[in-house]
Amino acid sequence: MNRSHRLLSIYTRFIQHKKLDKLELSAEFKVSERTIKRDIQEIRNYFYDNDEWFEKKEIYFDYHNYKYSIKNEKSG
Numbered sequence: 001m002n003r004s005h006r007l008l009s010i011y012t013r014f015i016q017h018k019k020l021d022k023l024e025l026s027a028e029f030k031v032s033e034r035t036i037k038r039d040i041q042e043i044r045n046y047f048y049d050n051d052e053w054f055e056k057k058e059i060y061f062d063y064h065n066y067k068y069s070i071k072n073e074k075s076g
Contacts (some may be wrong), residue, residue, distance in 0.1 A: 001029055003039075010036075011043050014059060019067040040068055 002010075005030050011021055022036040029036070042057060047057045058071045 004029070007039055007042060010039055011046075013055075014043060014068075014070045017070060019065070019069040021060070021067050023066075 009029075010020065010025065020040075022033050022040070026033045026037045044059050047059065059068055060071050061068050
C-alpha cells in the first residue's frame with residue numbers, strides 16, 4: 001500500500017473514533033513504527049490547519065493502553 005492510501009486509511013479510522021495502535025498499524029502496513037508516528041503527525045497537522053471545516057479535533061496518545069485516538073473539542 002502506498003503512502004497516500006496508508007494516510008487516508010489511518011485518517012478514516014480516526015474520524016470513525018477508532019483507537020489505533022502504532023505496532024498493529026506498522027505490522028498491517030509493513031512499515032516502521034516511526035513511519036506510523038510521522039503519518040499520525042501529518043494527520044495532526046492537517047486537523048490543525050483545516051479546523052475551520054470540522055469541529056476542532058485533536059489526536060492524543062493514551063499511555064495506559066498505548067493507543068492513539070481522536071478527541072473532539074467543541075468550538076465556541
